[in-house]
Amino acid sequence: MSELIAESITKSFADKQILQNVSFTVKEGEFVALLGPSGSGKSTIFHLIGGMSRPDEGTFSLDGKDITGQRGMISYTPQNPSLFPWRTIIQNVVLGAEIQKKPDYQTAQEMLEKAGLKGYENAYPYQLSGGMQQRVAFVRALLSPQDFICLDEPFSALDEFTRLEMQQWLLNIWQENKKSILFVTHNIEEALYLADRLLILSNNPATIKYDFSLPFVRPRDENLFLTEEFLQWKRKIYQALQENNHIPS
Amino acid sequence: MFFAIPNWLLPAPTDIFHEAVNGWDSYAHHLLSTSNLAVVGFVIGVSVGLVVSISLHLLPSVRQAVYPLLILSQNIPIIVLAPLLVIWFGFGVLPKIIIITLVCFFPIVVATLDGFRQTSPDLMHYMRMAGASKSQLFRKLEIPHALPSIFSGLKIAATYSVMGAVISEWLGANKGIGVYMTLAQSSFRTDRVFVAIVFIMILCLIFFAIIIGLEKVMLKGRRGKDE
Numbered sequence: 001m002s003e004l005i006a007e008s009i010t011k012s013f014a015d016k017q018i019l020q021n022v023s024f025t026v027k028e029g030e031f032v033a034l035l036g037p038s039g040s041g042k043s044t045i046f047h048l049i050g051g052m053s054r055p056d057e058g059t060f061s062l063d064g065k066d067i068t069g070q071r072g073m074i075s076y077t078p079q080n081p082s083l084f085p086w087r088t089i090i091q092n093v094v095l096g097a098e099i100q101k102k103p104d105y106q107t108a109q110e111m112l113e114k115a116g117l118k119g120y121e122n123a124y125p126y127q128l129s130g131g132m133q134q135r136v137a138f139v140r141a142l143l144s145p146q147d148f149i150c151l152d153e154p155f156s157a158l159d160e161f162t163r164l165e166m167q168q169w170l171l172n173i174w175q176e177n178k179k180s181i182l183f184v185t186h187n188i189e190e191a192l193y194l195a196d197r198l199l200i201l202s203n204n205p206a207t208i209k210y211d212f213s214l215p216f217v218r219p220r221d222e223n224l225f226l227t228e229e230f231l232q233w234k235r236k237i238y239q240a241l242q243e244n245n246h247i248p249s
Numbered sequence: 250m251f252f253a254i255p256n257w258l259l260p261a262p263t264d265i266f267h268e269a270v271n272g273w274d275s276y277a278h279h280l281l282s283t284s285n286l287a288v289v290g291f292v293i294g295v296s297v298g299l300v301v302s303i304s305l306h307l308l309p310s311v312r313q314a315v316y317p318l319l320i321l322s323q324n325i326p327i328i329v330l331a332p333l334l335v336i337w338f339g340f341g342v343l344p345k346i347i348i349i350t351l352v353c354f355f356p357i358v359v360a361t362l363d364g365f366r367q368t369s370p371d372l373m374h375y376m377r378m379a380g381a382s383k384s385q386l387f388r389k390l391e392i393p394h395a396l397p398s399i400f401s402g403l404k405i406a407a408t409y410s411v412m413g414a415v416i417s418e419w420l421g422a423n424k425g426i427g428v429y430m431t432l433a434q435s436s437f438r439t440d441r442v443f444v445a446i447v448f449i450m451i452l453c454l455i456f457f458a459i460i461i462g463l464e465k466v467m468l469k470g471r472r473g474k475d476e
């Protein structure tokens with residue numbers, strides 16, 4: 001069980017307003033993408049959900065419980081992998097669990113194998129490629145006891161080929177685990193390919209401009225990118241983003 | 250000409266070597282005494298230094314007030330306090346331990362606090378989001394992050410401790426390499442002075458090697474700076 005509701009979130013830094021009345025819901029087992037231009041306040045939304053600071057107005061609730069300003073309620077993958085350089089891969093993936101309770105190395109081992117990281121359990125992060133490090137960070141989020149996962153542009157630093165591979169991998173893993181995911185990205189194709197629902201954030205200050213439900217059936221694979229339906233959606237989203245991008249006078 | 254230099258001014262390496270071999274019985278106990286002194290002083294100085302730096306780290310307001318003073322006091326050669334300590338505490342072991350503690354203390358405090366200060370903000374952010382408590386942050390992130398820096402401090406402190414021990418012995422003691430050196434000097438046994446210098450260097454190197462060995466074990470698997 002994990003349903004996140006953000007209600008009328010408003011946040012300013014100094015005298016600059018970043019978020020204006022942001023409301024959305026992520027239902028149980030749902031994959032929701034949050035799409036917005038760089039600097040629009042996507043990471044800020046995560047930091048607020050994670051309790052790094054409190055919103056000026058509004059509340060977050062998880063399964064009906066108010067979690068505004070509370071830390072440790074969600075599992076989270078930051079924009080860069082943030083692996084601990086002195087921990088081996090297996091020690092890294094259990095960290096989220098370790099903070100909350102006793103870590104389960106057996107499950108961790110199995111999950112690493114599923115993530116294609118077998119044989120790297122005792123390697124150190126610097127010995128892994130960027131894509132592998134992102135996978136480790138994501139496995140760490142999956143192994144954390146919280147059922148709600150926030151992913152902050154996990155693939156934006158990867159090259160095109162690795163990214164495609166990772167997206168496919170993420171879908172497979174998610175289909176097995178069915179945790180609720182809120183996925184932040186500034187890549188239209190990525191959002192369309194992965195998500196059940198797509199939220200579009202406007203700029204300056206950010207608010208939820210559109211909330212699209214995507215019709216693509218699962219399981220999905222790369223052929224989806226070439227379908228007419230996908231291209232039409234891409235155009236639609238592109239236009240929706242363009243509307244935002246006028247410079248405010 | 251070089252060979253005209255008298256032996257009491259600059260003894261031949263062979264003479265020094267002979268003295269080192271034949272005189273072992275006359276200086277072995279001095280060597281042991283100095284090593285003991287240096288080790289005890291080092292352990293106390295490092296312990297006090299670690300406790301102080303961890304306390305300062307956990308009390309940021311106190312640290313802000315004290316840190317500039319610590320840096321400033323680093324510029325005072327601690328050794329100049331030695332005569333004062335002898336006046337206050339006599340010629341026993343206490344003033345010597347205090348001197349060594351003082352010379353070991355500052356490199357440890359400065360290195361440890363620097364290590365804490367440079368904790369990666371990204372990792373800090375992750376830990377906070379994951380709901381880590383203050384004590385978890387400290388044990389799982391700040392301490393391991395500061396370890397390489399702490400080891401730099403330990404290496405400096407290790408060599409300082411030998412130096413501190415010898416100098417404190419110069420000021421008055423009944424045994425130790427410092428005493429052996431002073432006696433050799435006043436009787437113009439330059440070969441013995443050289444033997445003492447060589448052994449002080451060896452002692453420093455051994456201390457240094459022990460710390461490096463410990464570092465290798467504790468920081469196993471960490472990426473070296475040149476990789």
Ligand SMILES: Nc1ncnc2c1ncn2[C@@H]1O[C@H](COP(=O)(O)OP(=O)(O)O)[C@@H](O)[C@H]1O
Nearest residue numbers: 013014018036037038039040041042043044045
């Ligand atoms: N702690 C902070 N203090 C001041 N300004 C901030 C802070 N965090 C973010 N901002 C500002 O908020 C805006 C949105 O940042 P961010 O949420 O990181 O954007 P995104 O993740 O969408 O690229 C940026 O203009 C950034 O400068």
Ligand SMILES: [Mg+2]
Nearest residue numbers: 042043044079
């Ligand atoms: Mg961001």
